[in-house]
Amino acid sequence: MSDVPVIQSLSEIAERYDALLCDAWGVIHDGVNLFPGAGEAMTRFRETRGPVVILTNAPRPSSIIPAQLDRLGLPRGAYDAVVTSGDATRAAIKAHLPEPALRIGPAMDDPLYEGLEIDFRPLEEAAFIICTGLNDEENEEPEAYRDLLGRAAERRLPMVCANPDIIVNWGGRMMWCAGAIGELYKDMGGEVIYGGKPHWPVYDLALKEIETKRGPTPRARILAVGDGLKTDILGANNHGFDALLIAGEGGVHEGDKDAAAVSAQLAKAGLKAAAVAGALQW
Known part of the structure; x- marks a missing residue:
């Protein structure tokens, strides 16, 4: 080498x-x-x-x-x-519409959904998942989603993950990204669809x-x-x-x-x- x-x-x-x-x-x-x-x-x-x-x-x-x-x-x-990655992800989201979706991610990611007319529903009523990140990026960790993802995996819901990154350095502080949720879901047997790097x-x-x-x-x-x-x-x-x-x-x-x-x-x-x-x- x-x-x-x-x-x-x-x-x-x-x-x-x-x-x-x-x-x-x-x-x-x-x-x-x-x-x-x-x-x-x-x-x-x-x-x-x-x-x-x-x-x-x-x-x-x-x-x-x-x-x-x-x-x-x-x-x-x-x-x-x-x-x-958001640009590349919109096509994957469109492929699942008009089925209802479970949303995981903060409000700051709302621009991703503009013009898509997505019907967001609770897990029990959703046909697929869209994950853009953790709901509370400053205070949560991926493990907080294990129970939710376990129930989603039982229902075999596909997940569209809008950011494959696992973690980023935010002003000197490491913060979890959507990719961490996606990897956890994959480990539980869930299907994850990525558009980004x-x-x-x-x-x-x-x-x-x-x-x-x-x-x-x-x-x-x-x-x-x-x-x-x-x-x-x-x-x-x-x-x-x-x-x-x-x-x-x-x-x-x-x-x-x-x-x-x-x-x-x-x-x-x-x-x-x-x-x-x-x-x-x-």
């Missing part, structure tokens, strides 16, 4: 690529703070190489994400488009955005940047993109950026990366 190259800046490898798929949470920001240098790196890539698509597992439509990024201070000139639907949407900006682009010429091994890096590996692993303190897999340590971590997970960096910098 050879060590994955450690780089200090995106510019060291940028000439290999014509487009960038850039994760948001853990790479660009931590939900509270914009990471220094990330906006400049994205802007410089756009100016010198090609389009930048922000590819996030946010369980909301992409249309609301730019305003959130504005508030964090990311310039609109740093990216060409945003594609979310590492699954194909969200990448299909992202490739269409790249094609709109610069025409058909070979996947080997697209770099996927992310901090999540089971989402960003696995998705890149599965779908033919090179991956840049961000292993800095703002991500999920934070800490040691030593080449041997990172290579061992990737090998243990059965994954590969073109390079690793402590942060997204130009």
Whole structure:
């Protein structure tokens, strides 16, 4: 096993690529703070190489994400488009309509449902589940849903999970995501349907955005940047993109950026990366 190259800046490898798929949470920001240098790196890539698509597992439509990024201070000139897990999930939700659904997730995810006319019902009356996160993300843990999910599994209700992420670093605090509920449901024998990373639907949407900006682009010429091994890096590996692993303190897999340590971590997970960096910098 050879060590994955450690780089200090995106510019060291940028000439290999014509487009960038850039994760948001853990790479660009931590939900509270914009990471220094990330906006400049994205802007410089756009100016010198090609389009930048922000590819996030946010369980909301992409249309609301730019305003959130504005508030964090990311310039609109740093990216060409945003594609979310929410975008990719809406098709899976539509496939189950007009059947009634059980909703799991906070009110802030309401934009996901706009225009879908979903009939939300209690578990006993639902035909499927839509999970966007924990109802109370600040105070609950996935185990609080075990009884509910057990009863849903007995009824064999499929679950549409709008965010495959298990956990995120929110301003220095780790918070559970919808993916944790989805994994628990799978462990109980439930069927879980995903649209976000590492699954194909969200990448299909992202490739269409790249094609709109610069025409058909070979996947080997697209770099996927992310901090999540089971989402960003696995998705890149599965779908033919090179991956840049961000292993800095703002991500999920934070800490040691030593080449041997990172290579061992990737090998243990059965994954590969073109390079690793402590942060997204130009």
